Amino acid sequence: MTSTKTCACKGKRTCLVCEPLIQTENTCLHEEKVTYVYCPDCGRAWRDTKTNDKHPNHSGNSIIFPGVTLIENFVSPEEEEWLVSEIDNTAWIDSQSGRRKQDYGPKVNFKKRKVKASVFSGLPAFSKMLVKRMNDSNYLDDFEPVELCNLEYTPERGSTIDPHLDDSWIWGERLVTLTLLSDTKHTMTSDCQPDVEVIIPLHRRSLVIVQGAARHEWMHAIKRVDITQRRLAMTFRELTPEFRQGGQNEVLGRELLQIAASFGGLSVGTKCT
Numbered sequence: 001m002t003s004t005k006t007c008a009c010k011g012k013r014t015c016l017v018c019e020p021l022i023q024t025e026n027t028c029l030h031e032e033k034v035t036y037v038y039c040p041d042c043g044r045a046w047r048d049t050k051t052n053d054k055h056p057n058h059s060g061n062s063i064i065f066p067g068v069t070l071i072e073n074f075v076s077p078e079e080e081e082w083l084v085s086e087i088d089n090t091a092w093i094d095s096q097s098g099r100r101k102q103d104y105g106p107k108v109n110f111k112k113r114k115v116k117a118s119v120f121s122g123l124p125a126f127s128k129m130l131v132k133r134m135n136d137s138n139y140l141d142d143f144e145p146v147e148l149c150n151l152e153y154t155p156e157r158g159s160t161i162d163p164h165l166d167d168s169w170i171w172g173e174r175l176v177t178l179t180l181l182s183d184t185k186h187t188m189t190s191d192c193q194p195d196v197e198v199i200i201p202l203h204r205r206s207l208v209i210v211q212g213a214a215r216h217e218w219m220h221a222i223k224r225v226d227i228t229q230r231r232l233a234m235t236f237r238e239l240t241p242e243f244r245q246g247g248q249n250e251v252l253g254r255e256l257l258q259i260a261a262s263f264g265g266l267s268v269g270t271k272c273t
């Protein structure tokens with residue numbers, strides 16, 4: 001691939017801004033995968049067929065798919081409108097694959113395993129009510145996020161996110177994402193089951209918690225076809241035990257938790273994953 005990219009894409013990543021400027025290799029993109037759709041009510045993913053019935057009337061093949069919790073209507077339409085206006089009052093930074101981002105968290109060099117707390121001024125004030133609501137829920141009562149990454153996806157830019165696993169050195173067990181403005185889907189794939197993909201429907205205003213096998217064994221992605229309108233994602237991340245009490249990086253972890261909980265943060269330009 002030769003390139004003179006004018007956007008934030010690096011390496012093999014592309015978006016609708018840079019694609020007309022680059023020559024892509026003529027690779028075969030047809031992958032034969034069997035698609036399963038995750039059902040939050042039974043924790044299983046069911047073979048996608050035109051006649052697929054809704055829970056509990058599923059039929060056909062299914063696979064167990066542990067580690068995904070969906071909470072519908074986590075925020076109201078009025079709260080969504082307020083959150084979007086707060087987010088849009090903050091500068092966006094161009095990111096890879098046609099996304100834009102805002103980051104509230106420490107600067108992390110994942111390869112060198114280095115963390116700088118000094119750039120981090122806390123989670124933003126507008127996220128305080130979301131963290132409180134998480135803590136009031138059954139699933140996230142002990143969730144103490146130290147990072148919020150807001151991502152913006154638009155069909156005009158052809159925004160996507162390639163299949164990836166989030167870091168698991170500093171970022172802890174639960175990845176928590178609130179979807180705003182439009183529905184989308186996570187496509188989960190695993191090298192261990194190359195002919196399978198599992199779709200997680202992410203509805204507008206819903207919260208998804210990804211942990212366990214879904215966090216560590218399955219990569220998540222968002223395909224271009226699944227961004228049909230502007231979508232904002234607010235992803236909150238917690239610390240691993242290494243940064244908690246008794247861990248090797250406990251002191252740094254405590255500092256990050258304190259900064260995060262000030263809820264006076266300004267966005268910084270750091271990496272999200």
Ligand SMILES: O=C(O)CCC(=O)C(=O)O
Pocket residue numbers: 149151161166177220222233235272273
């Ligand atoms: O937009 C999303 O729902 C996922 C974002 C994501 O995977 C990431 O920031 O690592």
Ligand SMILES: [Fe+2]
Pocket residue numbers: 164165166220273
């Ligand atoms: Fe991710």
